[in-house]
Amino acid sequence: MTDGDRRPVVVGIDETTESQAALGWAVEKARSAGVPLRVVTVDPAAPPPLELADSDAVASSAALRQRHDAAVEYAQGQLGRENVSARLTTGRPAKVLVAEARQAELLVVGSRVRSATSAIVMGSVGAATVAHAACPVVVVRISTEIAPADRIVVGIDGSHQSDAAVRFAFEQATERGVPVAVVHCWQPYGYVDPIRWEHGVLEAEQQRRQDWIRQNIAPLAKEFPDVEHTAELVEGHTSTELTERSRRASLVVVGSRGHGGFAGLLLGSVSQNLLHHARCTVAVVKARP
Structure with missing residues (x-):
């Protein structure tokens, strides 16, 4: 080029x-x-x-x-x-x-x-x-935290925009030599009436999502072997959880509008919330056509 x-x-x-x-x-x-x-x-x-x-x-x-x-x-x-x-x-x-x-x-x-x-x-x-x-x-954003951590936090939900956001996070981590925290948030009782949860169903769904996160980021972990990363399944609202984690990050990355692999996560609203409330710099990533 x-x-x-x-x-x-x-x-x-x-x-x-x-x-x-x-x-x-x-x-x-x-x-x-x-x-x-x-x-x-x-x-x-x-x-x-x-x-x-x-x-x-x-x-x-x-x-x-x-x-x-x-x-x-x-x-x-x-x-x-x-x-x-x-x-x-x-x-x-x-x-x-x-x-x-x-x-x-x-x-x-x-x-x-x-x-x-x-x-x-x-x-x-x-x-x-x-x-x-x-x-x-x-x-x-100029951080107001006393000692912000130099790490990148990225939200993942299985959409194309989310995939682009995770790749962006790994690329930034490679350039800057910092770790990445991949976070997938869910609200189990927002998907299914708790009365319908049979014994072991919740645990099985948690395991399925944890396996999905690892499988989803495995290609990037292989492509960017020098990037330290963690994968976390969090029960809670995506906006709230990512905003809280922005206190201990130098960059938060989200897709511009993700409504994909797991229903119920709308990263359009999440990105808007982070732009107003995150305590660090925010990157909003769109999947290029």
Whole structure:
């Protein structure tokens, strides 16, 4: 594959501190994956004619341009000028980033946080890119945990999107040299009336699911032999369990909308919940067509 054929990591830059964290994450991803980086900054409104321009709006646009130039300079210093491209434009940020994602390996954006104890504030840009980008989207959050563990947690449910998420998790673990925790959540009494459970049925179903998890990740364990991994069957709601585990992780990965091998798990709602409540960076992965 030539340099021109390599899909870039695209990172969205704005005026927030969180976008700087996204830039750092994207630079490290591009470096470890050996792919180019594309820095994209979108001014939400085209400047009006000079005689009608509001001084605050002009100052804001100038500050955004400075932030963009600084981001490009930093990225080039880390990766080399030949490995960094840039785009500074006006328009709707979400629309521009979704369009950029069509030719991207990965799209990286920042999140905004009210406080250490509150949920992530997902703006329209973050929500739209996660919903509509053709590539995986990483929403970077600056961890508020005192000592977050450097591991990757991934949810699995048997859908194609979930399979893509697990592969993404193993790839990230290989690049970063960290372990992976594969988690499958279920609620047994949500599937069958407890009155209908005969002796040994629950234990047999648990064993079946544990065997399924091991079989599902066995090919990836063989493909990525250096990745330490665990497989866990958890009784509980997927959103709750993954959010809790995000306290002890540097990255949580989910499929964009998984409703597959085991009925009742809808990772669309799970991904949205994690984007608002996870305590670490979240990657939302779609299976490429």
